[in-house]
Amino acid sequence: MVPVSGPTTGKTVGAPCWLGLTARDLEAAERFYGAVLGWTFRRGEGERAYAVGERDGVPVAGIAGVAAELSVPVAWTAFFAVADADAAVARVRERGGTVGVGPVPFPPRGRAALATDREGASFGVWEGRTETPWHLGERTAPAWLELHTRDAFEAAVFYGEVFRWADGGPGGFEVSYEEDKVVLRHDGEAVARLNSGPVEATAPQPQLRPRWLVRFRVPDPEAAREAVVAHGGSVVPGGDWGGVRGSAGRGPVVVRDPEGALFTLEAAGPHS
Numbered sequence: 001m002v003p004v005s006g007p008t009t010g011k012t013v014g015a016p017c018w019l020g021l022t023a024r025d026l027e028a029a030e031r032f033y034g035a036v037l038g039w040t041f042r043r044g045e046g047e048r049a050y051a052v053g054e055r056d057g058v059p060v061a062g063i064a065g066v067a068a069e070l071s072v073p074v075a076w077t078a079f080f081a082v083a084d085a086d087a088a089v090a091r092v093r094e095r096g097g098t099v100g101v102g103p104v105p106f107p108p109r110g111r112a113a114l115a116t117d118r119e120g121a122s123f124g125v126w127e128g129r130t131e132t133p134w135h136l137g138e139r140t141a142p143a144w145l146e147l148h149t150r151d152a153f154e155a156a157v158f159y160g161e162v163f164r165w166a167d168g169g170p171g172g173f174e175v176s177y178e179e180d181k182v183v184l185r186h187d188g189e190a191v192a193r194l195n196s197g198p199v200e201a202t203a204p205q206p207q208l209r210p211r212w213l214v215r216f217r218v219p220d221p222e223a224a225r226e227a228v229v230a231h232g233g234s235v236v237p238g239g240d241w242g243g244v245r246g247s248a249g250r251g252p253v254v255v256r257d258p259e260g261a262l263f264t265l266e267a268a269g270p271h272s
Contacts, residue, residue, distance in 0.1 A: 014163040017081035019061040026065030036227045074259040078212045079124035119210035120201040144215040152194040156182040215264040232258035
């Protein structure tokens with residue numbers, strides 16, 4: 001669920017720093033994501049049921065078999081690095097968000113919290129060491145991160161204040177507004193995108209609720225899609241925005257793992 005090794009680097013503060021899945025059955029999750037995404041796994045230290053998924057030796061995400069133990073949903077969560085978790089969650093509350101868990105210690109490496117923004121999209125806060133080879137971006141990274149929300153500009157104000165995106169310090173972020181999207185860049189490279197779209201917090205379809213959408217890149221999306229179904233998962237009809245944008249059979253494919261966690265498959269290569 002949280003980063004597991006490597007030193008803290010100041011330049012990552014405010015940026016996405018890790019992806020975590022809370023699952024009920026860690027071994028079953030390893031089998032599924034190994035088959036679908038080609039990951040290998042190394043188990044974390046300590047008593048917690050935790051594994052790091054790697055692709056070609058590069059850490060991609062963590063899976064924690066704690067959903068039942070902690071009574072939390074089976075779901076993918078994007079974590080953002082902060083210098084002080086207590087201060088960050090205070091800013092979340094001050095700006096109308098909700099803190100559901102934490103900050104809680106994960107000795108000896110750091111502290112984590114789970115929160116939701118004003119629209120109900122969930123995200124994580126991480127204070128501590130991170131996976132040094134881990135990277136999230138448009139080109140060669142193993143994953144891409146997008147926020148689907150009602151108003152990308154309003155969301156950018158919320159996250160920008162919580163994570164100090166516009167403080168202007170060295171190694172800071174550039175935030176650009178492009179039509180109905182907000183793009184977050186660090187050193188000129190895009191690290192996340194916030195999209196305005198037709199979302200409702202109470203929508204019956206999960207893909208139409210505000211959320212951080214995790215896309216995983218695969219060499220062959222169709223083969224990965226078939227592996228999802230063959231290993232107990234399912235394809236979610238309608239795509240990223242419930243069929244409002246795009247068309248069947250084209251572009252990224254939204255799927256569920258056997259326990260219900262949503263994620264997206266897209267072709268490896270430059271992000272369009």
